[in-house]
Amino acid sequence: MTEPDATTLRGIFERFVRIGSATVLARELRDGGVLAPSGKPFDKGALYSLLNNRTYQGLAVHKGTAYPGEHPAIVPQDLWDKVHAILAENARTRSANTRAQTPALLKGLLFGPTGAAMSPTHTRKGNRLYRYYVSQDVLKLGPEACPVGRVSAAEIESAVIDQLRGIFRQPEIIVGTWRTAREEQDDVGEAEAREALLQLDPLWDELFPAEQARIVQLLVERVDVRIQDVEVRLRPNGLSGMVREVAGSRRAAA
DSSP: OOOOOHHHHHHHHHHHHHOOOOOHHHHHHTTTTOBOOOBOOOOHHHHHHHHGGGGTTTEEEEEEEEESSSOSSSOOHHHHHHHHHHHHHHHHHHHHHHHOOOOOOOOOHHHHSSBBEEEEEEEEEEEEEEEEEHHHHHHHOGGOSSSSEEEEEHHHHHHHHHHHHHTTHHHHHHHHHHHHHHHOOOOHHHHHHHHHHHHHHGGGSSSOHHOOOHHHOOOOOOOOOOOSSSEEEEOTTHHHHHHHHHHHHHHOOO
């Protein structure tokens, strides 16, 4: 693996602040012949990984926790903060647009505390659309039939997505996924599996609604809404299947 020099790295962060678009900057870096740390031309996934790499702040990261490192910072804190303010704002905008375009991300997966399925529905007030999931028990028997009769679609979908994105960032799950995938498909290597999963978190808001829905359906077996919390049950082979699919598509595009 190669690594861009410190001047090039800082320049990428500075250019992102000026441009504000990962798509445009990745294209400019490819056109300029600048290579990602993997040694390959930049794409949006590689750019997001670089912009979120806390080692450039002079930190060492272990199991998701950052500690002061023994190496000097390459990216000053004020530049890092500017980049991540833009990333956060872009993510909020894309997330709002995506949720509006995906009216039933958890259709067929969501169940209430009574065990009954929760079905998507919506109401309109003026020009605004309000989406919900409603318990089948409530629809058939009335509001007293379920202690959680209706939940906001935006809130429950965000809660499930947050849990999934947390999984992508956990090294122990990534390693386990690679091992399972290796048993079923020998040409998936550990580095490839790690890269496929690690890129999903920073790339999530760039995915089309249909792509997000496909990943959720692939990974999630069932979501149980309780009075106090939400439990997301993963499909036993969902993560390894996704690794094989993502890794295969990356090889095909290479």
